[in-house]
Amino acid sequence: MVFNRVTPKLVERLRAAVGADCVHVDDESLLLHASDETEDFVFRPEVVVVPRAADAVAHVMRLATEYRVPVTPRGAGTGLSGGALPVHGGIVLATKNLGRILEIDRENLMAVVEPGVITQVFQEAVEAVGLFYPVDPASRGSCFLGGNLAECSGGPRAVKYGVTKDFVTGIEAVLPDGTLVHHGGKLLKNVTGYNLTQLIVGSEGTLAIVTKIYLRLLPLPNHRVMLLAPFKSLEEPARAVPAIMHAGVVPSVLEFMERDAVEITERHLGKSFPHAEAAAHLMIELDGNDEGVIAREAERVAEIVLAHGATDVLLADTDAKMGGLWAMRRAFGAAVKSESVYKEEDTVVPRNQLVALVKGVKEIAARHGLRTVCYGHAGDGNLHVNILKMDMSEERWNTALDPAIREIFALTVTLGGLISGEHGIGYVQKDYMPIAYTSEEIALMRAIKRAFDPMGILNPGKLLPSAGAD
Amino acid sequence: MVFNRVTPKLVERLRAAVGADCVHVDDESLLLHASDETEDFVFRPEVVVVPRAADAVAHVMRLATEYRVPVTPRGAGTGLSGGALPVHGGIVLATKNLGRILEIDRENLMAVVEPGVITQVFQEAVEAVGLFYPVDPASRGSCFLGGNLAECSGGPRAVKYGVTKDFVTGIEAVLPDGTLVHHGGKLLKNVTGYNLTQLIVGSEGTLAIVTKIYLRLLPLPNHRVMLLAPFKSLEEPARAVPAIMHAGVVPSVLEFMERDAVEITERHLGKSFPHAEAAAHLMIELDGNDEGVIAREAERVAEIVLAHGATDVLLADTDAKMGGLWAMRRAFGAAVKSESVYKEEDTVVPRNQLVALVKGVKEIAARHGLRTVCYGHAGDGNLHVNILKMDMSEERWNTALDPAIREIFALTVTLGGLISGEHGIGYVQKDYMPIAYTSEEIALMRAIKRAFDPMGILNPGKLLPSAGAD
Numbered sequence: 018m019v020f021n022r023v024t025p026k027l028v029e030r031l032r033a034a035v036g037a038d039c040v041h042v043d044d045e046s047l048l049l050h051a052s053d054e055t056e057d058f059v060f061r062p063e064v065v066v067v068p069r070a071a072d073a074v075a076h077v078m079r080l081a082t083e084y085r086v087p088v089t090p091r092g093a094g095t096g097l098s099g100g101a102l103p104v105h106g107g108i109v110l111a112t113k114n115l116g117r118i119l120e121i122d123r124e125n126l127m128a129v130v131e132p133g134v135i136t137q138v139f140q141e142a143v144e145a146v147g148l149f150y151p152v153d154p155a156s157r158g159s160c161f162l163g164g165n166l167a168e169c170s171g172g173p174r175a176v177k178y179g180v181t182k183d184f185v186t187g188i189e190a191v192l193p194d195g196t197l198v199h200h201g202g203k204l205l206k207n208v209t210g211y212n213l214t215q216l217i218v219g220s221e222g223t224l225a226i227v228t229k230i231y232l233r234l235l236p237l238p239n240h241r242v243m244l245l246a247p248f249k250s251l252e253e254p255a256r257a258v259p260a261i262m263h264a265g266v267v268p269s270v271l272e273f274m275e276r277d278a279v280e281i282t283e284r285h286l287g288k289s290f291p292h293a294e295a296a297a298h299l300m301i302e303l304d305g306n307d308e309g310v311i312a313r314e315a316e317r318v319a320e321i322v323l324a325h326g327a328t329d330v331l332l333a334d335t336d337a338k339m340g341g342l343w344a345m346r347r348a349f350g351a352a353v354k355s356e357s358v359y360k361e362e363d364t365v366v367p368r369n370q371l372v373a374l375v376k377g378v379k380e381i382a383a384r385h386g387l388r389t390v391c392y393g394h395a396g397d398g399n400l401h402v403n404i405l406k407m408d409m410s411e412e413r414w415n416t417a418l419d420p421a422i423r424e425i426f427a428l429t430v431t432l433g434g435l436i437s438g439e440h441g442i443g444y445v446q447k448d449y450m451p452i453a454y455t456s457e458e459i460a461l462m463r464a465i466k467r468a469f470d471p472m473g474i475l476n477p478g479k480l481l482p483s484a485g486a487d
Numbered sequence: 488m489v490f491n492r493v494t495p496k497l498v499e500r501l502r503a504a505v506g507a508d509c510v511h512v513d514d515e516s517l518l519l520h521a522s523d524e525t526e527d528f529v530f531r532p533e534v535v536v537v538p539r540a541a542d543a544v545a546h547v548m549r550l551a552t553e554y555r556v557p558v559t560p561r562g563a564g565t566g567l568s569g570g571a572l573p574v575h576g577g578i579v580l581a582t583k584n585l586g587r588i589l590e591i592d593r594e595n596l597m598a599v600v601e602p603g604v605i606t607q608v609f610q611e612a613v614e615a616v617g618l619f620y621p622v623d624p625a626s627r628g629s630c631f632l633g634g635n636l637a638e639c640s641g642g643p644r645a646v647k648y649g650v651t652k653d654f655v656t657g658i659e660a661v662l663p664d665g666t667l668v669h670h671g672g673k674l675l676k677n678v679t680g681y682n683l684t685q686l687i688v689g690s691e692g693t694l695a696i697v698t699k700i701y702l703r704l705l706p707l708p709n710h711r712v713m714l715l716a717p718f719k720s721l722e723e724p725a726r727a728v729p730a731i732m733h734a735g736v737v738p739s740v741l742e743f744m745e746r747d748a749v750e751i752t753e754r755h756l757g758k759s760f761p762h763a764e765a766a767a768h769l770m771i772e773l774d775g776n777d778e779g780v781i782a783r784e785a786e787r788v789a790e791i792v793l794a795h796g797a798t799d800v801l802l803a804d805t806d807a808k809m810g811g812l813w814a815m816r817r818a819f820g821a822a823v824k825s826e827s828v829y830k831e832e833d834t835v836v837p838r839n840q841l842v843a844l845v846k847g848v849k850e851i852a853a854r855h856g857l858r859t860v861c862y863g864h865a866g867d868g869n870l871h872v873n874i875l876k877m878d879m880s881e882e883r884w885n886t887a888l889d890p891a892i893r894e895i896f897a898l899t900v901t902l903g904g905l906i907s908g909e910h911g912i913g914y915v916q917k918d919y920m921p922i923a924y925t926s927e928e929i930a931l932m933r934a935i936k937r938a939f940d941p942m943g944i945l946n947p948g949k950l951l952p953s954a955g956a957d
Contacts, residue, residue: 122837122839123733124729124730124732124838125729125732125837125839125868126732147735168678169678169682175676176675179653179675180675180676182682182685183649183653192927196931198925198927198928198931199928201905202837202903202905203837203903204835204836204837204867204868204903204904204905204908205645205646205650205867205869206641206645206650206835206867206868206908206909207835207905207908208639208689208907208908208909208910208911208912209905209906209907209912209923209924210920210923210924210928210929210932210951211686211689211694211932211935211936211950212639212685212688212689212690213931213932215652215686215688216681216682216685216686218682219678219681219682220681220682224681235737236735236736237735259595260594262595262596263593265617265707265776266706306780307777307780309777310776310777310780365674365676365677366674367595367672367673367674368594368595369592369594369595397674397675397676398595398675398676399676433673434672434674435671435672435677436679437678437679438674438677438678439676439678440678441678442679450679450680453679453680455668457662457666457668458669458670458680458683461662461666461668461683461938461939462680462683464938464939465938468931468934468935468937469931480681481680
């Protein structure tokens, strides 16, 4: 793809189109939109546009098409695969001025939102009227629903409730040429033509820019308890996970964390965690509308984890106790980041392959002389593998990292898994796509991309491998 | 699209490719594959192929591509939108020899199946090991899981559990050029590239032929009760539906049926139904693992329907009683079909718009002198509108029908709905697509079709409007 640079004339036309106060070319704005939460990448855009309405987004895309300038959509910039990095410069189109909750509809258990709504703000708004939006990324305090949609965010509750795609029932979106399209709505059933909604969810802003989202809601469960179970090995908790599901209990949360994740986070937060010396923990939450049922399920889960080697089972049944554990769990990412230069891989396998994955990751890392810290959503087989540089030389790090990652991804595929569960492919994993897909499968994805974006101006350099890499 | 006819040479090569016993050109076979359950259409294919393996399907598609001959995939032929009709002749590729349940995996709560498995056979196989596949089309005794996937079948339990797309986590499929592709697997989370699985689910066999399906399962609920509530008007039950959801109870089934549907089915089955004289009924099922919780929910639902005008609430709490009601409900389609020449529309609206939809349909039908019988899945706003010819003259029927359908569909769109909830667009609704979508939206769908099928040989004449109709 050959793109043009942003010219003063284009900036002037953008200002006329969306309002001068929504177009920024100052150094500070450009730098602020040059990075996201992915490692330490910096790619400066040439102009930042923050439209206030869908038709303004459409106008920006028409101009980008006319000038053949790349556009990188951006939510809150909390992504972990570089989806919001303007790797080809051009325009960053940020959605922070599209931040309204348009409707919470209690009769249809649906909400209609703009993409720039902060996930936690939305969760709290629906909970205030007795409803529940279960998708709960660790960055919920700052990430946007639009970014969640673009990446198909998951989080810890996916084991029971599913991921973002399972809640999006419709969208309004702007295509790369500026056409505004609608699909779906407040509908649980819809087979009217191809499922554009489900194709666009998780497409990482490479097919369209979403300007309105229809989200399904649930009644808010009244009760919730959490169990914390320490283990002496990494394999025992991984084995307990399928046993819990096999028993017919579906926890709302089923998290795995190894000792290093807990210790690093204790240091980072200056707080202590129960049984921090354990090799690994399972953190298990049960929710529902009947206290008695939950108590019985909790007892059953406790029996199973004890039978699988847990050395204790701690019960957290108050908001304060559960809140403390959640604060710890949500800080893992930031804690690892503060510990060392690192690279995070978002592996996913069938949940009963978690034992093999954890053992395999440790063996591969050891062979390459790399330290790994693993934690993640054991209930859905989604393990975040953090590879830490620590005091390794730059040269050795650069030599060891790529072959180790390739081995880890090859292992996930062998185990029936794939290379990203919820962070997306984005900029940092795209050249690993051929580990997961054949060249024909990648060619099909390229053809889908061309169907939406024949000029390739929307979020170029993401999701699909660099030309030639497949 | 210009296609070639099937030549004797092609038949010979098909025989060599998939085995002579899997290729049929006799009259009986051709006629058997000329119709599905959609009205009374007959389109004879030129050859019927019933491959036994995915690589045989791939071989057929390579030959079809080489000879530029259309291929119509067919499951059990129970579709209601003509998806399996070979409207351009050519090859019918039937999946009945791909009928194995490959695996029921209790640790991962997943199953792997071939497309030709009968839905009820699969439901019973998973229930035998304490698991649950909730998607429950009325034709479950004969329809195939592959057809359910192609149409994104729904059924009565969608209000609580979702539709086919919510259970498909991966596929193996053959593209029109014969390429075998995989996507997803036994994975609850997967953001590795574009969501080919979700794009192919509901694409009505126009993008690819699915040869293997990964399905998510749930633990089987232990308890179930059903309530039957008769009403004196059509509007009262439609108003009760959002009130039930508003109260925080999510029934596993929430069906609406008007008197005519019940009466026609009584005649058809020679059985009687309680309160058959009521203007309409709600049939409500609650399920779960705790009898006490279900009893409390049933009481709450009974209060709500009584407050909304129900004249009685009957409780069915044995398998026999519930089975009798289900047999009645599942017979509606066949009963209507036996009553008269008819046309069924599969409207869907947000559930709180059901009152407006029912009233509007009756008003439109009356104005056009047409009789309608309405029933459907009230909990998800999916109303099946059956328009009956009865003793109307052929000429008047042909004149009145199309404008009435256009008005009904325009109404659903005005109410925030769409023109098919679970039956698909197929052959019979395709020229109504411009009521639901702009020409740009349809152009985008055409571009997606071309990305998969540049020669247009796979299930031509379905889903997208005839050239020029948009």
